[in-house]
């Protein structure tokens with residue numbers, strides 16, 4: 001039996017301001033840092049140890065991972081930063097307030113944009129200063145591979161190869177892995193792992209800063225999964241994520 005821990009980053013500045021974030025590289029708030037520290041403590045107290053960690057190339061996830069590893073006194077753990085764990089690209093929505101967008105276009109439309117499998121936001125124009133074309137974090141990628149928008153389906157298409165090429169082989173070697181990533185890159189990974197239908201994935205939200213343990217059998221099929229933290233706090237955090245798309 002293998003165990004892997006997934007964690008969404010702690011609260012970011014744009015989570016706090018309720019803006020569509022995607023590939024925008026915003027940092028954690030003080031609350032986000034506290035969430036990461038608490039997660040590290042919970043993991044340490046539950047006896048978890050890691051041999052390898054994965055994160056995105058976005059600082060809210062990287063910093064969350066650093067804080068967790070620091071709190072666990074495991075800062076030596078090798079870290080792979082891979083763009084394929086980035087948040088799903090939110091196209092032209094990036095920077096807009098979610099409640100204002102819901103007031104303008106309706107809550108249903110915003111829910112579809114946030115949680116449906118195939119719907120993507122309008123793409124950024126190639127000359128939009130918000131594109132990642134000139135960001136050195138993506139220097140190894142050809143321009144065609146840098147998205148201007150993504151649906152969850154597109155996110156699955158980039159996360160899946162990372163799982164099969166890198167993460168799964170390391171788990172098979174016996175490595176104990178922590179993945180600090182984002183709401184939608186984790187939804188994409190979990191959709192594949194748990195074989196969740198395109199329709200049902202709309203119901204899955206991931207709270208910020210809560211360690212989620214997956215137990216996997218020898219074929220790396222999930223046997224069970226559970227959050228480690230306080231259930232009341234997790235329920236509240238989930239409610240908060242869901243409410244971000246409401247007009248009020």
Ligand SMILES: O=C(O)[C@@H](CO)OP(=O)(O)O
Nearest residue numbers: 019020021022087114183
């Ligand atoms: O804005 C975003 O990038 C994501 C995560 O914060 O938001 P949502 O939960 O709306 O998909």
